[in-house]
Amino acid sequence: MLILHDYLPSGNGYKVRLLLHQLGIPFRLVEHDVVAGATRRPEFLALNPTGRIPVLQLQDGTILSESGAILCYLAVDSAFWPTERLERAQTLQWLFFEQYSHEPYLAVARFLRMAPNDPRQADLPRLLERGHAALAVMEQHLAGRHYLVGERYGVADIALYAYTHVAHEGGFDLTAFPRIWAWLERVRSQPGHVPIDWRPN
Numbered sequence: 001m002l003i004l005h006d007y008l009p010s011g012n013g014y015k016v017r018l019l020l021h022q023l024g025i026p027f028r029l030v031e032h033d034v035v036a037g038a039t040r041r042p043e044f045l046a047l048n049p050t051g052r053i054p055v056l057q058l059q060d061g062t063i064l065s066e067s068g069a070i071l072c073y074l075a076v077d078s079a080f081w082p083t084e085r086l087e088r089a090q091t092l093q094w095l096f097f098e099q100y101s102h103e104p105y106l107a108v109a110r111f112l113r114m115a116p117n118d119p120r121q122a123d124l125p126r127l128l129e130r131g132h133a134a135l136a137v138m139e140q141h142l143a144g145r146h147y148l149v150g151e152r153y154g155v156a157d158i159a160l161y162a163y164t165h166v167a168h169e170g171g172f173d174l175t176a177f178p179r180i181w182a183w184l185e186r187v188r189s190q191p192g193h194v195p196i197d198w199r200p201n
Contacts, residue, residue, distance in 0.1 A: 002027040003057040005047060007034045011107055011162035012067040013054040014196045019074050019158055021200070022192035029200055035115070068095040068159065075155045087150045094148050094156035097137070105131035106163040109170030128171055135167070135177050142179040146186060153190055161187045166196065
């Protein structure tokens with residue numbers, strides 16, 4: 001059985017949990033409290049020297065880290081991964097966008113709202129500004145589209161949904177983005193959707 005090392009509040013981990021559930025792949029969840037420093041302990045660093053979750057442990061013991069890479073590994077040869085070459089590249093484009101232009105702002109702003117004593121509080125205005133810029137890119141792209149790539153729900157939607165659907169927890173007002181709001185509802189309506197705090201049985 002696959003083993004997922006994760007932290008439930010994490011959007012990066014949620015991406016993987018959501019896809020695993022939608023694919024119907026059983027897995028064992030091992031939780032690590034990021035806030036308490038669990039991912040900086042030697043036993044976790046032996047799994048992933050970067051000290052980040054999620055980490056997927058395959059049946060043969062092989063370790064995969066980085067949420068985007070794990071999503072690609074799981075989705076290939078499934079309905080969540082495009083068969084057309086350009087759409088595969090566009091999916092990767094959105095995965096890179098999420099990690100470089102979206103997650104660093106939406107996720108960190110959300111974390112700071114949950115950790116009021118964090119010394120990075122002064123950075124919140126910049127995070128909100130850049131996060132809103134990323135949301136504006138998504139809003140523009142979704143004009144006349146139901147999903148991010150190829151008019152089919154897939155890995156790109158899962159990757160961007162994870163932190164966008166909890167963006168309000170970081171201080172972002174999604175009512176200013178009606179296309180994103182409608183897209184979030186379409187993603188929520190997908191078969192096998194589970195909330196961010198879902199655990200496997």
